[in-house]
Amino acid sequence: MSGAASYxxxxxxxxxxxxILYRRALKxxxxxxxxxxxxxxxxxxxxxxxxxxxxxxxxxTIDRMIADGESQYNKWxxxxxxxxxxxxxxxxxxxxxxxxxxxxxxxxxxxxxx
Amino acid sequence: xxxxxRAAILGHLRVPVVAxxxxxxxxxxxxxxxxxxxxxxxxxxxxxxxxxxxxxxxxPKVDPSKVxxxxxxxxxxxxxxxxxxxxxxxxxxxFKLEIPDKEADKIDSCALAIEYVYNHPMAS
Numbered sequence: 323m324s325g326a327a328s329y330x331x332x333x334x335x336x337x338x339x340x341x342i343l344y345r346r347a348l349k350x351x352x353x354x355x356x357x358x359x360x361x362x363x364x365x366x367x368x369x370x371x372x373x374x375x376x377x378x379x380x381x382x383t384i385d386r387m388i389a390d391g392e393s394q395y396n397k398w399x400x401x402x403x404x405x406x407x408x409x410x411x412x413x414x415x416x417x418x419x420x421x422x423x424x425x426x427x428x429x430x431x432x433x434x435x436x
Numbered sequence: 437x438x439x440x441x442r443a444a445i446l447g448h449l450r451v452p453v454v455a456x457x458x459x460x461x462x463x464x465x466x467x468x469x470x471x472x473x474x475x476x477x478x479x480x481x482x483x484x485x486x487x488x489x490x491x492x493x494x495x496p497k498v499d500p501s502k503v504x505x506x507x508x509x510x511x512x513x514x515x516x517x518x519x520x521x522x523x524x525x526x527x528x529x530x531f532k533l534e535i536p537d538k539e540a541d542k543i544d545s546c547a548l549a550i551e552y553v554y555n556h557p558m559a560s
Contacts, residue, residue, distance in 0.1 A: 337517065342537045345521045373517060408558050409534035435443045 332381060339388050344372055346395060353400035479531075484554050488546060491526050495519070508545040520544065531559045 323387055325347035351368055355361040478523050485505050493500040503545050509515045509523060524540045527533070535543075543549050553559050 341517055343519055344518050404535040
């Protein structure tokens with residue numbers, strides 16, 4: 323039935339949103355708590371918050387909780403997150419771009435024609 | 437004037453480059469891997485497998501004896517989807533990668549993780 327399929331599709335989309343939200347929240351927790359000994363208890367607390375709502379069945383409630391979680395995440399985002407240097411936003415991004423294809427160096431010092 | 441003449445003569449006498457001269461003598465793998473080169477960014481597959489298995493084995497909810505290079509996180513090891521996210525974050529930290537969210541969602545098993553890390557150009 324299309325009803326069951328759309329329900330399952332909606333649940334799957336919600337699960338994906340939850341996973342992405344958890345991933346971003348965990349990275350953010352690491353950004354705020356730089357030292358590992360502070361990060362581990364914070365990460366555990368975050369996991370507890372996600373686990374407490376694990377068994378909710380009603381789709382509307384789940385949607386509302388996800389929106390709630392995303393707004394909380396947006397509120398607590400770190401202003402200067404750690405990004406891997408070569409990734410967009412990192413310090414090494416496009417630092418030494420590849421030169422375009424036709425350009426090359428002509429090694430003819432001392433042998434120029436003039 | 438004399439230099440222009442010399443350049444014209446040299447251009448005329450240019451030796452043609454032999455393209456396929458020694459292709460039989462140098463196998464393909466020797467040209468793709470330069471030993472003793474300082475461009476040693478590329479990880480070897482055994483290294484990648486060892487490091488990923490170490491990460492998975494040191495996860496507290498995982499039984500280390502069950503971990504093999506083709507184990508599925510949720511089906512074989514009985515982990516949660518959030519545990520999956522945590523493992524992928526640990527892999528990102530280990531190999532200094534930045535995996536986009538959509539890609540990270542699809543990594544579900546050790547085999548996929550090894551493939552992804554091995555084929556990533558910036559893994560180190």
